[in-house]
Amino acid sequence: MTPQEFTRRHEPDWTRFRQLLDKDKSAPQADFPRLYREVCTHLALARDRHYPLALVDRLNLLALEGQQRLYRHQGGLWLAALNFIARDFPVLLRQHARLFWLAAAFFYVPMAFFTVAVYWHPALAFSAMPPDQLHSFEQMYAPGQKLIGDHVRGGDTNLLMFGFYVMHNTGIGFETFAGGIFAGVGSLFTVFTNGVDIGVVSGYITQRGYGQNFWSFVVTHSAFELNAIVISGMAGVMLGLALVAPGQQTRRDALISRGRDAVRLVYGAAGMFFIAAMIEGFWSSSTSIAPEVKYGVAACAWLGVVLYFVFAGRGGQHAA
Amino acid sequence: MRCAHPANNTNGIEETECIAINSAVCGNYGLTGAPPRGHNDQRPPSAREYSVNQRQPYAGATRDGKAHPMLDSLLVVETPEGVALSLRLAGLVPRSMAFILDILIRLAICYALIQVLGTLGQSGIGLFLLLIFLLEWFYPVLFEVYGDGSTPGKRAMGIMVVESSGLPVGFQASLVRNLLRTADFLPFGYGLGLLSMLKTRHYQRLGDLAAATVVVWRQAPRPYSELPAAPPLAPALRLSLDEQLSLITFVERLPQLSPQRQLELADLLQPLSGARGQAGLQRLIGMANYLAGRR
Numbered sequence: 001m002t003p004q005e006f007t008r009r010h011e012p013d014w015t016r017f018r019q020l021l022d023k024d025k026s027a028p029q030a031d032f033p034r035l036y037r038e039v040c041t042h043l044a045l046a047r048d049r050h051y052p053l054a055l056v057d058r059l060n061l062l063a064l065e066g067q068q069r070l071y072r073h074q075g076g077l078w079l080a081a082l083n084f085i086a087r088d089f090p091v092l093l094r095q096h097a098r099l100f101w102l103a104a105a106f107f108y109v110p111m112a113f114f115t116v117a118v119y120w121h122p123a124l125a126f127s128a129m130p131p132d133q134l135h136s137f138e139q140m141y142a143p144g145q146k147l148i149g150d151h152v153r154g155g156d157t158n159l160l161m162f163g164f165y166v167m168h169n170t171g172i173g174f175e176t177f178a179g180g181i182f183a184g185v186g187s188l189f190t191v192f193t194n195g196v197d198i199g200v201v202s203g204y205i206t207q208r209g210y211g212q213n214f215w216s217f218v219v220t221h222s223a224f225e226l227n228a229i230v231i232s233g234m235a236g237v238m239l240g241l242a243l244v245a246p247g248q249q250t251r252r253d254a255l256i257s258r259g260r261d262a263v264r265l266v267y268g269a270a271g272m273f274f275i276a277a278m279i280e281g282f283w284s285s286s287t288s289i290a291p292e293v294k295y296g297v298a299a300c301a302w303l304g305v306v307l308y309f310v311f312a313g314r315g316g317q318h319a320a
Numbered sequence: 321m322r323c324a325h326p327a328n329n330t331n332g333i334e335e336t337e338c339i340a341i342n343s344a345v346c347g348n349y350g351l352t353g354a355p356p357r358g359h360n361d362q363r364p365p366s367a368r369e370y371s372v373n374q375r376q377p378y379a380g381a382t383r384d385g386k387a388h389p390m391l392d393s394l395l396v397v398e399t400p401e402g403v404a405l406s407l408r409l410a411g412l413v414p415r416s417m418a419f420i421l422d423i424l425i426r427l428a429i430c431y432a433l434i435q436v437l438g439t440l441g442q443s444g445i446g447l448f449l450l451l452i453f454l455l456e457w458f459y460p461v462l463f464e465v466y467g468d469g470s471t472p473g474k475r476a477m478g479i480m481v482v483e484s485s486g487l488p489v490g491f492q493a494s495l496v497r498n499l500l501r502t503a504d505f506l507p508f509g510y511g512l513g514l515l516s517m518l519k520t521r522h523y524q525r526l527g528d529l530a531a532a533t534v535v536v537w538r539q540a541p542r543p544y545s546e547l548p549a550a551p552p553l554a555p556a557l558r559l560s561l562d563e564q565l566s567l568i569t570f571v572e573r574l575p576q577l578s579p580q581r582q583l584e585l586a587d588l589l590q591p592l593s594g595a596r597g598q599a600g601l602q603r604l605i606g607m608a609n610y611l612a613g614r615r
Contacts, residue, residue: 002613040403047404050561052568052612054546061539064405064486072488073465160442163449167456174457178502181526186503239530252529259530263496281446 003051006042013038014062021065036066087313089268092261093231094309096238103233106188107195107226114199118207125204128196137201141210141217162281169225170273173232177266180236183244187236194229216291217284219298223305225276228269235265395522395534397486405486407536410479411523412514415535421473426455457498464494470538480538483531484522493531500527547571552614553606557592564611567592571608 001009017035043059045051093100118125125134172194179186205214239255239262246254279301284294395407433451437444463471469480469489481489481497504513504525513525522534548571559567567589574582586593586601593600593607 004613037401040399040401043405044403050565052547052572054572060406063399063403064407067399067405067486068468068482068488073490077491158446160446160449163446163453167449167453170453170457174499175502178500181500181503181530255530256532259496260492263492263499266499267495 001049003046003049003055006046006051007055010038010042014042014059017062017066021062021069032066033070036063036070039063039066084264084267085271088264090309090312092264093268096234096261096265099234099237099241100230103188103191103230103237107191107230107233109195110192111195111199111202114196115203115206118200118203122204122207125200128200134201134204137205138208138210141205141214143210143213158282158285161285162277165277165280166274169228169277170270173228173269173273174266176229176232177236177239177262177269180233180239180262181243182240184237184240187233187240190236191229191233198226212291216294220294220301221276221279221284223276223298223301224272224279227305228272228276231265231269231272235262235269238262238265393523395484395486395536397484399486407482407486407534409523410477410535410537412517414477414479414537415474415517415523418471418473418477418479421476422460422471423473425472426459429455460498461491461494464489464498465491474535475538478538479535481533481535484534485532489533493533496531497525497527497533500525500530503527547608547612547614548574548605549614550602550605550609552610553603554610555592555607556594559592559611567604568608568612571605574605 013035016031017039020029020032020035023029039059039062043056043063046056046059114124114128118128172190176187176190176194179190202214202218205211238258242254242258243251249257283289283297393409393411395409396404397407398404430452433448437448437451440447460471464481467475469482474480481494483489483493501513504510504516504527506512510525513527516525516529517523520529522528524534528534547568555567570585577585582601583597586604587596589604590596590600593603595603
C-alpha cells in the first residue's frame, strides 16, 4: 500500500480522533479507546513500512496525545489524603523507624546537650551564635511583650506570625529534605545545626531567667514542629541512602522508588509544620493563657503525636 | 546499508555505508555492499517496493545487528498498546526561558498581592507570607498536575513535563521534582541542575532524575511538511529503500531551506536528476512524488 493510499483509507479515523482530542476532556467518549488503538496500529505500520516522516510524525503526535488523555490521572485526591493521614503516614514512618531514630539522634542529642551546656556555661552560647542574634532572641521572650516569641519586629497580629511560621519553618523542612540528595549528608547536617541552634537558644534564654515565658511558648507546637524537622531529615536520608546503598536496584531506580516514599514523608512533615504554625501563631504566642494551661495542652499534644505514630494505622486495611 | 539518514552516522566505521545521498550520487553499490532486496532487475523501483516490509529497529542499526541509539534528542517510550511513541526532549535553553518566564509571572503576582494585601495592615502581611509560601512551593506542582504538565512559562515555550513513561505527570512525581529544586539550585544559580541537565541523556536535572520525569516539547516541532506537489517522475537509477527515503525526506524538508540551499543540495544529486539548478530540483521533487506513490 502506498502512503497516499494508506492516508486516504484512514484519514476519516484520524480526523475523528483529532476531534475527540480537541473536545472537552470530561465528556465521556465511547469510541475513544478503539480509535486510539487504531491510531497506535497505524503508527506502528507507518513506521515499519517507512512511510514519509511527515505521516509518521502526524500519527506519532495523535497517538501521544491520545495516550496522555487515556492514561491521565484523575480524581480521588481527597480520599487519598484522608487515607494518608489515617494510615499511610504513620505506617511509612514505622516502616523506616531506624532512619527516624537516626535523624532524631542527630537532632535531639545536640539539642539536649547544648541546652544543658549553655545553661551551665552561658559564654558557650556566644561561640555558637552571633551576639546580636542571641540578643534578639532574648528580646522576643522578655516579659512585657504583646505576643511572646515575636519573630517579626513590631508584629502584633496572630495572622502575621502564622504566615511567617508557615513560610519559614516549612521552607526549612523542604530544604532539609532536598539536602538529602547529597548522600543524606545535607539533611543530617541541617537537622544537626537546627538541633544545636535550638539547644543554644533554649539554654541561653532559660539561663537569663525568661524560662517561664520561653518554655510555655515553645512546648506545645514543638510536638509537631521538632518532629517534622526530624521527619524531613529522615526523608532526606532515605533519598541519600538510595544513592549510597541502592541494594538490588540500580542507583537511578532506587532513587526513583525510594524518592516516592520519601516525598510522602515530606507531605506528612509539611502537614505537621502547618499544624505547628497554627498553634504557634494563635495559641502559643498568647499572653492571656496561663502557662499551666499551656503545659497541660502541650503534654496532650506530645502524647497525641507519640500515640499517633505508634498506633495509627495498625488495624490493617480496615482501619481507614 | 542500513542507515536511512546521514545524521544517523554516529559511528565512523560505517561512514561508507551510511551516506545514502552520496551513494546515490555515485550510483555505486560496490561501496554499500549488495544491492538491496527487490532491486536486482533494471527497472526503476515501484512504490510497492518502496513500502517493502523490511524489518528494521527504530533506532539506527549496523550490519552486525547491534542497535546503536540515534544521535538525537528523541525519547522513545513503548506504550501498553505495543507501539513506540517518540517524544522530543526539550533542552537547556527552552527550559531556562520557561523558568525565567515563570519567575516573572510569580513576581507579577507578588506585586499584585502586595498592592491588595498591603492595605490590610499586619494581617495582610501575614496572609501575604502565607500566599508567597504557597506560590513558591506549589505553583509549579499545581500547574504541572492540573495544567497538562505545563506551568504558564512552560506553556509559553511549548514544553511540558511528562513521566519518563510518557504518561502525564502525577502529583507525587511533580512534588518530588519541585521539592528537589533546592538541591538543583546548589551551589548557586541552579549550578547542579544545569550540570545534571547537560550530563544526562534525557536532559534531566536532579529533581527529574528522582521523580523519573522528563521535559518534552508539547507539540513536535514540524521539520517535515507534506511533499511539495510536482508531476511524478520515475527515477532513472535504481535506488535502495534507504536512498528512496533520503530523497523523500529531502524533498519534505525543502520548505525549511532557503532557495539557494535547495539548489546547492539538489546540485549534489545531478547524477540522479541529470540536470543542474532549478530544472534538477524540479525533477527531484517529481521523483520524490513518484516514490511516495503519486502517479
